[in-house]
Amino acid sequence: MIISTFRQLPWCVAAAASGSAAAFRDCHLNAPAQSHNLRGQALGIVGMGNIGQRVASRCRHGFGMQIHYFDSERKSRSAELAVAATFHDTLPGLLRAADCVVLCAPASTGPGPGAAMDASALAHLRPGARLVNVGRGALVDEDALVAAMQQQRVSAVALDVHADEPRPHEGLRRLAAQGRALLTCHNAGGTVETHAAFEELSMRNVMAVLSGGRALTAVNLGQLKT
Known part of the structure; x- marks a missing residue:
């Protein structure tokens, strides 16, 4: 899902499956100019538990990404050194540092009872940042996320969990049809x-x-x- 946000995979898959030669050619010619390698990109992990640490390890050692994280408790020095991770003691600080943010946290993450990724949090993202959610749908204010994507503050998303399952947000479904979002059915860990x-x-x-x-x-x- 992280790879998909950097490599425009939803667009590529939709274009290839469309049966349209024009759509295929358009994606073939133009997707590379919007695609990026993962190496050197800053990955911001919200929730550095067992899953978050495994994501960090794969992305650091497999793809050469720079690891940043936010958690309610700072991890041990050895855990940080294992993936060369930088700790941020606030969520806004992490969001400002990341090219792609991955939510690996329980639904209680955040300063209050609402969604951790609400409009005020999304405003801290770098223009064109990416968002992946494999935690809980309640972590994201989906109305605010759609607005951020329409404003180009968020360039791509990959969401395995949704606020109102089994009904993904209509705005996100439209973005998926446009090749800007990857939506799956809460089965990222299902094998x-x-x-x-x-x-x-x-x-x-x-x-x-x-x-x-x-x-x-x-x-x-x-x-x-x-």
Whole structure:
């Protein structure tokens, strides 16, 4: 999804599938002038948990991107050094530094109860920045995002999650039809292998507790009495 925002993949896919020779030629001739390599681009990660750190590792070591991140807690020095990550203690600071922002956070991220990426947050983005959301649909004010894209502040988006699933925002659907947005059905992590790993981890948790130990990945571990 990150690659798609830099390489105009929604436009390329739509043009090739359109059956129109004119659309094919137009994309072939003009998409390269709007496409960029990932190397050297600044990737801003919102939520540097397990998923965020794996995204950072792949983008740093696989594509040579510069890693920046914002999180409620700064990660260890070793975690930062592993991907040469720069920490930002505010979301606006991260947004101003990033060429592409990836949301890998739970829905509670942000200074208040509303969407983290609302109109005021989007205003901090560099003109032409890109946005990818694999966290939660509630993180993004989709009306504000459509407006930012119409104003060219955001050049491309890739969204796996949506505020009103299973009904993607109408404005985003129109942008997808124009080749400016990649929209998927909340299945970015959905593979046979991933589901098998979920089941295995569940059983390992059950077995650990039944054998008198502690759950391996209890989400409420802090509230459990020892």
